[in-house]
Amino acid sequence: MVPTPPPVKLYRSRSGRFVESGDAWYQLRDDDWNALTTRDDLAGYLESQIKDAPRSQQPSRNTLLPPIAAQEVWAAGVTYYRSRTARMEESQTAGGGSFYDRVYQAERPELFFKSSAHRVVGPSAAVRIRKDSRWNVPEPELTLLITPSGKLIGYTVGNDMSSRDIEGENPLYLPQAKVYDRSCALGPGILVSGNPLPTETRILMEIVRNNEICFSGETTLAQMKRTAGTLIEYLFRENTFPSGCFLMTGTGIVPPDDFTLQLGDRIGITIDHIGRLENFVD
Secondary structure, three states: OOOOOOOEEEEEEOOEEEEEEOOEEEEOOOOOHHHHOOOOOHHHHHHHHHOOOOOOOOOOHHHEOOOOOOOEEEEEEOOEHHHHHHHHHHOHHHOOHHHHHHHHHOOOOEEEEEEOHHHEEOOOOEEOOOOOOOOEEOOEEEEEEEOOOOOEEEEEEEEEOEEHHHHHHOHHHHHHHHOOOOOEEEEEEEEEOOOOOOOOOEEEEEEEEOOEEEEEEEEEHHHEOOOHHHHHHHHOOOOOOOOOEEEEOOOOOOOOOOOOOOOOOEEEEEEOOOEEEEEEEO
């Protein structure tokens, strides 16, 4: 039986570009992050680069940068039943409650622009809540890295910060509820693989306030209605991405309606096989 190779993860740090393979770390000589993350052959390329490379020290977590260069970040909505229910509840008074059930049942997914690279933060950095919103939540999401050709080459952890009261007031306000400075976090690195993650892969989130957990929840990819392949196919219809893109795949964890983020809250999102993304609210 051929042994399974260790997972390869790629990290962007202020001190360089690093690869984690098994329990070993390597620093790449290739410093062009955009060139790296748009390669269809990224997994094979990294294996060739570290084959005879000397081992390196693990980069400090506080030096890690968001794993994004020139890519856009897009997002899929209502891909979990829990998200469908929450969206219907928040928009009932606006007359848009049934829209989300229709999206959940429809063949065509909801896809929307989430962030340009300059609005994205990485591990240990501050995310923001809008000053003109009173109901804000993080949304933990498996996030895909896709090349310009439409090939899935990796996964990372995503936090889709959302203003639920703005979106609930009118579904047409979705861009204002979702797109603003530091409304998106990605990291800590990229799990380099084009293979589907197991359906039992867990997504966990906890929010700490005043040194106590004020919310925690978890789900699995088995609860996700749409496949990565379907989302990618629709995203690339009549659309080009010269630098590739990231695609958030929706959330299955939604805090209760009486919960809203506060300044100083710390958000931890863990996805099996990928890692843990931590941010705080500023």
